[in-house]
Structures are given as structure tokens and as C-alpha cells.
Amino acid sequence: MTPSTSTFSARLDEAARLVEASLEALLADNLRHGEIARPARLMEAMRHAALGGGKRLRPFLTIEAARLFGVEGQGPLRAGSAVELLHCYSLVHDDLPSMDDDDLRRGRPTVHRAYDEATAILVGDALQTLAFEVLADPETDPDPAVRSDLVLGLARASGLGGMVGGQLLDLSAEGRYGAVTMSEAAVRQLQMMKTGAILTFAVEAGAILGKADAGARRSLMEYGRALGAAFQVADDILDREATPEALGKRTGKDQEKGKATLVDLLGLDGAKRESRQLVEKADAALEGFGDRAQTLREAVRFVVEREV
Amino acid sequence: MTPSTSTFSARLDEAARLVEASLEALLADNLRHGEIARPARLMEAMRHAALGGGKRLRPFLTIEAARLFGVEGQGPLRAGSAVELLHCYSLVHDDLPSMDDDDLRRGRPTVHRAYDEATAILVGDALQTLAFEVLADPETDPDPAVRSDLVLGLARASGLGGMVGGQLLDLSAEGRYGAVTMSEAAVRQLQMMKTGAILTFAVEAGAILGKADAGARRSLMEYGRALGAAFQVADDILDREATPEALGKRTGKDQEKGKATLVDLLGLDGAKRESRQLVEKADAALEGFGDRAQTLREAVRFVVEREV
Numbered sequence: 001m002t003p004s005t006s007t008f009s010a011r012l013d014e015a016a017r018l019v020e021a022s023l024e025a026l027l028a029d030n031l032r033h034g035e036i037a038r039p040a041r042l043m044e045a046m047r048h049a050a051l052g053g054g055k056r057l058r059p060f061l062t063i064e065a066a067r068l069f070g071v072e073g074q075g076p077l078r079a080g081s082a083v084e085l086l087h088c089y090s091l092v093h094d095d096l097p098s099m100d101d102d103d104l105r106r107g108r109p110t111v112h113r114a115y116d117e118a119t120a121i122l123v124g125d126a127l128q129t130l131a132f133e134v135l136a137d138p139e140t141d142p143d144p145a146v147r148s149d150l151v152l153g154l155a156r157a158s159g160l161g162g163m164v165g166g167q168l169l170d171l172s173a174e175g176r177y178g179a180v181t182m183s184e185a186a187v188r189q190l191q192m193m194k195t196g197a198i199l200t201f202a203v204e205a206g207a208i209l210g211k212a213d214a215g216a217r218r219s220l221m222e223y224g225r226a227l228g229a230a231f232q233v234a235d236d237i238l239d240r241e242a243t244p245e246a247l248g249k250r251t252g253k254d255q256e257k258g259k260a261t262l263v264d265l266l267g268l269d270g271a272k273r274e275s276r277q278l279v280e281k282a283d284a285a286l287e288g289f290g291d292r293a294q295t296l297r298e299a300v301r302f303v304v305e306r307e308v
Numbered sequence: 309m310t311p312s313t314s315t316f317s318a319r320l321d322e323a324a325r326l327v328e329a330s331l332e333a334l335l336a337d338n339l340r341h342g343e344i345a346r347p348a349r350l351m352e353a354m355r356h357a358a359l360g361g362g363k364r365l366r367p368f369l370t371i372e373a374a375r376l377f378g379v380e381g382q383g384p385l386r387a388g389s390a391v392e393l394l395h396c397y398s399l400v401h402d403d404l405p406s407m408d409d410d411d412l413r414r415g416r417p418t419v420h421r422a423y424d425e426a427t428a429i430l431v432g433d434a435l436q437t438l439a440f441e442v443l444a445d446p447e448t449d450p451d452p453a454v455r456s457d458l459v460l461g462l463a464r465a466s467g468l469g470g471m472v473g474g475q476l477l478d479l480s481a482e483g484r485y486g487a488v489t490m491s492e493a494a495v496r497q498l499q500m501m502k503t504g505a506i507l508t509f510a511v512e513a514g515a516i517l518g519k520a521d522a523g524a525r526r527s528l529m530e531y532g533r534a535l536g537a538a539f540q541v542a543d544d545i546l547d548r549e550a551t552p553e554a555l556g557k558r559t560g561k562d563q564e565k566g567k568a569t570l571v572d573l574l575g576l577d578g579a580k581r582e583s584r585q586l587v588e589k590a591d592a593a594l595e596g597f598g599d600r601a602q603t604l605r606e607a608v609r610f611v612v613e614r615e616v
Binding site: 032033036037039041043046096098099119124125126132133143145148149156164165169172189 | 397
């Protein structure tokens with residue numbers, strides 16, 4: 001297997017371009033069904049939060065997973081954009097003063113710095129709502145069973161038992177709700193909830209759109225879980241090794257806050273070894289898809305080797 | 309038409325009891341599909357936000373609207389509970405220090421006072437997610453077209469062009485983003501977005517569950533809009549006339565913040581006259597439903613005459 005890196009980055013770039021255009025249209029100034037106004041300040045701040053940045057990895061995964069089943073075009077693009085909107089909402093709320101208190105995101109001021117705290121809270125709220133609106137809209141898929149499956153999957157990945165629950169555990173890990181010692185198992189659980197669940201759903205969404213059978217859907221979710229874990233290990237390594245300039249956000253945050261990461265628990269070499277094992281696990285999950293899954297194989301390598 | 313007040317309050321109380329039990333089950337300690345944990349602090353704070361209070365007017369409207377089409381039981385109860393979860397999320401975020409900065413809600417400490425600000429933000433986030441999860445779950449309705457219609461309706465009523473957009477306009481009306489003079493039309497638009505849209509959807513949800521034809525659905529939405537407007541006029545009157553002890557929250561807030569209400573624009577007598585006109589409008593919208601809609605007729609009177 002020779003990774004065709006140039007084809008891969010061309011696909012990733014092309015997906016990012018399409019996602020940007022799709023988000024641009026969703027956050028445009030035109031009134032939608034039943035709306036009597038779109039308050040300008042809120043819309044501008046939502047655009048600040050969602051446009052002009054990011055690798056758009058999550059929608060890319062949805063698009064590539066759906067392609068395995070021959071499904072392309074508006075459906076995967078809109079479903080992937082919904083996952084990205086959900087991701088952007090989580091960043092806006094995580095950056096708030098009472099949470100991680102960050103001033104920079106993707107090299108630009110965070111929403112509460114560019115606007116104000118109240119606006120930032122409402123931006124996150126409205127981006128979350130929009131994510132579900134996009135998934136439930138017939139334009140995403142003519143089959144209502146597909147749409148309600150997408151909504152259910154995103155909700156389960158992002159609520160109390162998923163991303164938001166993970167964020168609460170992350171705040172607890174700083175010791176703000178009493179002293180804690182995080183075991184390796186607890187760190188893994190936190191990471192699976194906080195970032196892994198949405199990445200896994202991004203892949204699963206492609207399977208839902210492709211009306212995959214139970215076995216194929218399960219394999220893709222296994223792939224998604226391995227990719228999600230690999231993403232987080234890479235994040236922990238970057239937080240230790242990269243510069244703020246390269247990342248466009250603060251680094252060394254976890255150490256500063258006394259939060260245990262996998263790098264603390266496994267050492268830098270151990271974390272890198274785990275990365276390699278997760279790539280193998282992702283490959284194994286994709287076995288049944290043959291050559292068609294080449295881009296997804298390269299995606300997990302990209303996640304591990306990325307420098308931003 | 310003799311209003312049978314005692315039957316009405318018995319129905320309202322019975323619905324509130326059922327909704328409480330339904331919310332209690334949704335926020336219980338048992339793991340759901342795909343969850344690996346439900347962080348205790350977050351779950352407790354969500355229970356603080358959603359349980360043990362409120363008239364549960366929104367789910368009552370869903371239950372009674374669905375009953376017009378012979379649909380009863382778990383479906384309307386779950387859909388109504390979802391609308392209530394959405395409503396509770398909006399209260400938690402509106403009460404935050406950077407928004408309305410309130411310490412009391414339903415006579416108890418607000419979530420950020422009982423817990424902390426970060427937890428309150430996450431509670432709102434997770435309650436919103438749970439609302440969509442409940443609607444998309446097959447337990448709410450076996451027909452996926454009904455489920456995705458419910459999701460789409462709630463999302464449209466609560467996002468940028470609905471409730472959250474209305475909250476941003478409400479903050480703007482305080483002058484915090486520059487001086488503003490609110491016309492009567494602007495106040496009405498703000499209120500329609502901030503509180504009217506969700507109340508209207510609560511009624512529409514019953515029509516969706518009942519697979520109402522287009523005409524019946526339109527009539528019920530007209531009823532919902534009149535009820536929503538009546539609710540807001542009554543709120544403005546109560547904010548001027550009631551005591552904090554009776555309401556379980558601060559009063560006179562709008563005056564304090566220099567926000568124009570319908571009472572300012574129409575005078576107290578004018579506002580009360582408008583209330584009566586809205587009751588007539590609601591009655592007119594229900595004409596086609598005959599005696600079956602008696603409870604909904606009483607609901608709009610209850611909304612206008614309530615003292616809390």
C-alpha cells in the first residue's frame with residue numbers, strides 16, 4: 001500500500017472548500033422558513049465562529065465514509081457540515097472565561113473576545129440548534145428514517161453521555177470540583193467522551209447515509225473510535241511539543257492546569273507507540289472495504305502525523 | 309360556553325405530574341445506548357434545572373393538541389417533555405451572569421448559583437441536546453417522518469431566527485450593544501421570537517403527532533401564536549404588578565433595564581384590552597374543532613389570568 005499523499009491532501013482541501021461554501025450558505029442573511037428576523041450581531045458572530053478556518057476533518061470523514069457506499073453530493077456535505085457546526089459550538093463554549101478561558105482560536109480572537117460573553121453563549125446555543133436543523137431538513141436526505149437516525153446519533157454523541165459530559169469531566173480533572181487523581185482508564189474515558197464520540201459519529205453518519213448493513217456500520221464505528229483515540233493522543237503530543245504560533249492557540253495548557261494526559265501516563269515514547277497501534281487498529285477495521293477505503297486509511301495517518 | 313375551571317386545573321395538574329415523571333426518567337442515573345458514563349455533577353445540575361417546578365404549560369399544550377386527533381400516551385408526553393427540556397435550557401442560560409444575572413428561579417437558586425457558571429453553561433447545552441434526542445427516538449413515534457418533522461420544527465423555533473435570536477434582540481433592547489429605541493413592531497417581533505415561537509411549536513407538535521392535515525395544522529399554529537402573544541402580554545403585566553414573592557423571581561426587571569414592554573407602549577389598560585382580543589383570536593382559530601378544543605380554549609384564558 002503506497003499512500004498517495006498528494007491525492008489525499010487534494011481531497012481534504014476540496015472537501016474543506018465545499019464545507020466552507022455549505023456553511024457560508026447556512027449562515028447567510030436570507031430568511032428561512034418561518035423566520036421573521038436573523039439578528040445581525042448574532043449571525044455575524046456565528047459566522048466568526050464557523051467560517052474561515054479549521055481542517056474540516058469531521059465533514060471530510062462523513063463525505064469519505066458515505067462514498068464507500070456510492071453516496072456523494074449534498075447529503076454527505078450537509079450532514080458533515082452539521083457535525084462541523086456542532087464542533088464549532090463546542091469550541092465557542094469551551095473557550096469561555098468560566099471554562100478554558102482562551103483568547104485565541106485558529107489564530108483569531110475567540111468569540112467572547114471579538115464580541116462579548118453573552119453573544120458567545122448564544123452563538124454556541126444557535127450553532128448547536130442549526131446542526132440539528134440541518135440534519136432534520138429533507139434537503140439532507142429524502143428518507144426521514146435516515147434523517148432521524150442522523151439526529152439521534154449526533155445527539156447521543158454530544159450530550160450528557162458524550163461530548164458535553166466529557167467537557168464536565170475535563171473541568172473536574174483540573175480539580176475545580178475537588179481533588180482528583182485520574183487513572184489511565186479515566187483519562188481514556190474522558191477523551192472518548194469529549195472528542196472521540198463526535199469523530200466516531202462523523203464516520204457513522206456516512207454509514208447512515210449509505211444505508212450500510214449492521215456489520216459495515218459496526219466496522220466503520222470501530223474505525224472511527226480508533227481514529228478518535230489517535231486524534232487525542234496526537235493532540236496530547238502536540239500540546240507538549242508544538243509552539244503556540246504553529247497551533248494558533250495556547251500550548252502546555254494541560255500541564256499548567258495539572259491535568260493528566262496520555263503523555264504523562266505513558267511517556268512521550270509510549271504515546272507515540274500507542275499512536276502506531278491505533279493506526280493498525282483503524283486499518284484492521286477497514287479490511288472488509290478493500291481499496292475503496294484507501295482515503296480513510298490515509299486519514300488516520302494524517303491525524304497522527306499532523307502538526308496543527 | 310361555561311368554562312369548567314375545576315376540570316381544567318385537574319387536567320393541567322395531571323399533565324404536570326406525568327411530565328415530571330417523564331423528565332425524571334430521562335434524567336435518571338442509568339446509562340443509555342452507547343454511553344460509557346453520565347457525570348454525576350452534570351446530571352444532578354440538569355435535574356436541578358428541569359425537575360420540581362413550573363406549570364409545564366408547553367407539554368400540556370402538546371398533549372391537548374395531540375388529543376384533538378385522538379393521539380394520547382407516550383408520544384405526546386415525550387414530545388412535550390422535549391419542548392420542556394428546551395424551555396429549561398433557555399432559562400438556565402438566560403439566568404447566567406453575562407445575560408440576565410438572576411439568582412432566583414421558581415423560588416430556588418439558579419443553576420449557576422447552586423453550582424457554578426461552567427456547570428450551568430454545560431447544563432443548558434446538554435438539556436438542548438437531550439430535547440432533540442428525545443424527539444428523534446423511536447419511542448416518541450414509530451414513524452420517522454413524524455420524528456424528523458418534530459426535530460425540524462423545534463430547531464426552527466429555537467435557533468437564530470427563533471428563541472435564541474429573540475434573546476439576542478432582548479439583550480440589545482437593554483442598550484448594551486448601542487442605544488436603541490424599540491418601536492411597537494420591534495417589541496412584538498422580539499416577543500414572537502423569544503417566547504412565542506416555542507409556545508407555537510408546542511401546539512404544532514400535537515398537530516404533527518396527530519398527522520393533522522395542512523388546514524388543521526395551520527389553525528392550531530394560529531391558535532399557538534395568539535396564545536404566545538397573550539402569554540407575553542400577561543408576563544409584561546405581571547412584571548409590573550406582581551411581587552417577587554408571588555412570582556418566585558425578580559420583578560420590575562424590564563423597567564430597571566430601560567426595556568420597553570407592551571405595558572409601556574400600550575398602557576396597562578391597553579395591554580389588558582389586547583389580552584382580551586388575543587383570547588378571541590385564539591377562540592376563532594379553534595372554531596373548526598368544536599367542543600373537542602374546550603381545554604385549549606381554557607388554556608388561553610388560564611395564560612391570561614394566571615398570577616404566576
